[in-house]
Amino acid sequence: MIGVGVEGPSDMEFWRKYLHRVFSGVRFDVRTLKNRAKLIAATPRLLETFRDVHYPAGIIILDIDKNPCVRDLLELFDVPVQREFRKPLGERYLHLCVAVRKVECWFLADAEAIKAVLPDVSYSAPNDTRLWGIGKLDRLWKQQYGEAATLNKIDFAKRLAPKFSADRAIGHSASLRIAWDRIKSAVARTG
Numbered sequence: 001m002i003g004v005g006v007e008g009p010s011d012m013e014f015w016r017k018y019l020h021r022v023f024s025g026v027r028f029d030v031r032t033l034k035n036r037a038k039l040i041a042a043t044p045r046l047l048e049t050f051r052d053v054h055y056p057a058g059i060i061i062l063d064i065d066k067n068p069c070v071r072d073l074l075e076l077f078d079v080p081v082q083r084e085f086r087k088p089l090g091e092r093y094l095h096l097c098v099a100v101r102k103v104e105c106w107f108l109a110d111a112e113a114i115k116a117v118l119p120d121v122s123y124s125a126p127n128d129t130r131l132w133g134i135g136k137l138d139r140l141w142k143q144q145y146g147e148a149a150t151l152n153k154i155d156f157a158k159r160l161a162p163k164f165s166a167d168r169a170i171g172h173s174a175s176l177r178i179a180w181d182r183i184k185s186a187v188a189r190t191g
Contacts, residue, residue, distance in 0.1 A: 002186055003050035003058040004030040007039050010153035011061065011103055017161030019183075026190050029055070036062055044078050047094050057186035058094040061179070063102045070098050095186050097179030104137045105129040106176045107160055109169035116163040117156065118144040125172040 004019070006012050012032040019028045031046070033039040039062055050058040067073040074082050074096070084094045099106050108114065111125040121143045126132070141151040170177040 001027040001029055001053075001055050002190065003046065003053075003055045004028050005039055005043065005046045005058070005060045006030060006032050007036050007062050007103075008032055008034060008153075010157040013154055014103075014107075014157035014161050014164075015061065017158065018164055021162065022166070023187050026187055036065060040076050043081050043094075047081060047084065051093070056189040057092075059097060059183060059186050060094065061097045061103070062099070064098050064100045064175075065102070070096075073098060089182070089185050092185070095182040097182050098175055099179070100130045100173075100175035101132075105132055106169060106173055106179075107156075107164065108132055108136060109172035109176055110164050110166075111172075112168060113160055113163040113165065114140065117159045120144050125169075127172065129173050130175065 004015055006015055009032055012030050016028065016030045019026075019030070029050075033042050039060065043060055046060070047058060062073075064070065064073055067076075074085060077085070081094070084092065085096045087093075106129070108129045109125050111123055114123050114125075115121065118140055121140045123140060137156070138151050141156070142149055166176060166180045170180055
């Protein structure tokens with residue numbers, strides 16, 4: 001079992017479905033802390049909990065939001081957590097995965113999955129989706145369901161998880177490529 005901390009309920013829905021599908025045979029304990037600030041504040045407690053229940057690794061997934069770089073984001077965590085995140089990848093127990101700008105940018109990096117979930121939209125992934133965030137996904141949702149439609153992030157996450165492929169998406173998102181390496185490193189510890 002690998003412990004995973006995420007920001008909100010749509011993140012939890014997506015990662016629960018996706019990680020279990022991709023890494024069959026590995027179990028994940030995905031927990032939402034309701035928002036980014038609470039996830040950052042609770043990370044020391046999550047680290048302790050994951051270790052206490054003898055999980056081989058832990059993962060924290062969050063958005064970079066308005067932080068200019070990952071280094072500035074790291075400074076929001078307690079010093080012991082910062083030290084853990086900075087260990088060499090092979091020695092690291094807790095892995096930080098940062099979506100630049102939002103996790104929706106990672107979703108938008110897999111055009112095939114987007115078209116499967118929103119079949120009436122015209123979409124192709126750009127070279128780098130970090131320039132897009134929730135606004136682009138909102139526009140695609142409206143293109144599919146009409147201008148009055150409001151994006152339901154939880155429903156979208158549930159529908160995207162079975163279609164999404166990180167292997168397809170990493171070519172369009174540098175932050176997902178880094179995060180995916182960290183997730184695979186955590187999974188390798190279950191071996």
